[in-house]
Amino acid sequence: MKKVLVTLLVLAVAMSSVFAAVDITGELVAGYAFKVGGPEDYVGMVYGQDGENTNTTKLNLGVADENGLWSIALKGFVYADDRLAGSATIDLAKLIAGDTALSAKLGLTYGRVTALRAYSMQKDFDRMRTADTALWASLNLGYAFDGGSVEVQLAGAPELIGNAGEKNGALLGGNQGDFVVSALAKWNGLAVSAGYMLKGDANDSSMGGTDNYAKGLVGGAVDVNLGSLIGTDFDFGVAASDKYSIGDEINMLGVAAYFGFDPAKVTVQYGLTTKTGAAADHFLYAGVDVTAIENLALTVYGGAYSFSAESWYVGATAGYTVSSVTFQLGLEYANNKSFKYDGTADDGGFWIVPSVKIAF
DSSP states (O other), X not given: OTTHHHHHHHHHHHHHHHOTTEEEEEEEEEEEEEEESTTSSEEEEEEETTEETSOTTEXXXXXXXXXXXXXXXXXXXXXXXXXXXXXXXXXXXXXXXXXXXXXXXXXXXXXXXXXXXXXXXXXXXXXXXXXXXXXXXXXXXXEEETTEEEEEEEEEXXXXXXXXXXXXXXXXHTOOOEEEEEEEEEETTEEEEEEEESSOOTXXXXXXXXXXXXXXEEEEEEEEEHHHHHTOSSEEEEEEEEEEETTTTEEEEEEEEEEEETTEEEEEEEEEEEETTSOOEEEEEEEEEEOOSTTEEEEXXXXXXXXXXXXXXXXXXXXXXXXXXXXXXXXXXESSSOSSSOOOTTOOEEEEEEEEEEEO
């Protein structure tokens, strides 16, 4: 099935012409990443949807009912490889009761599952997600009210025995099973989340676990946007997150402050990683996002990836959008470990990353 994704895209477009209530969205990123200096004098690689060294023909495709009854998301390469990551969701509450403040979304996801998050920290310090690709079943219960909402997520997949001779059998057979429960509450400018994962990925966000299974992850986050709470025209807030790996006794704490108005937004984040029997490590990020010129997005950032290793970085990205096509150029210098590109140890040097994004 070398053209499976292309076929699905054609079918989705055809469906949209027949059923006016179907919305289609998608995104494809393609480019190159070049690095000069560091352990190797010169390195060249492709740059795609998931960053450097990822296939530039990966496409994110979404097809959804206009009224929110159902949605389908697909992630895969245009040339495909007999496999696609994707999900399908049906809102049972809307299906039964029509337009209602309640939601009960039943979903099947082929990929990985992430717990609900009130605030996303740089380098995903707050993120908790499953370690394995699997067929996950999920139920998200929600209620929307004036100025806010509440959502509870339940997701899981059993440990499966796969047959390598069957399609996807070897892949799904590697799943050791997991269970996720999380909740997210929002009210005006306040957001709070909490979650627990039975196993989870112990190496996510450079957490440094001994294997891919954390033997339990627990965490939460809070975001307080004072600007929204007091009714101003700008964002001004603070946020914090904490994630703990029970098996490896690793804790990742993140705090952030941000200030945003019409032409720009300033964000500062600090991360602290502690592990029983090891020295603490520190992370710092400071960035300015400028949107003063229409269709032009500029980000200038810098910080320290690790205080203990004296690893620091400085960079900028600029992108210009014309009719849903964005041409972007990224530049970064890192003395040891890159912040935005690659992110592996000893990948310091000067990065030049041109790319194009097509969104619809």
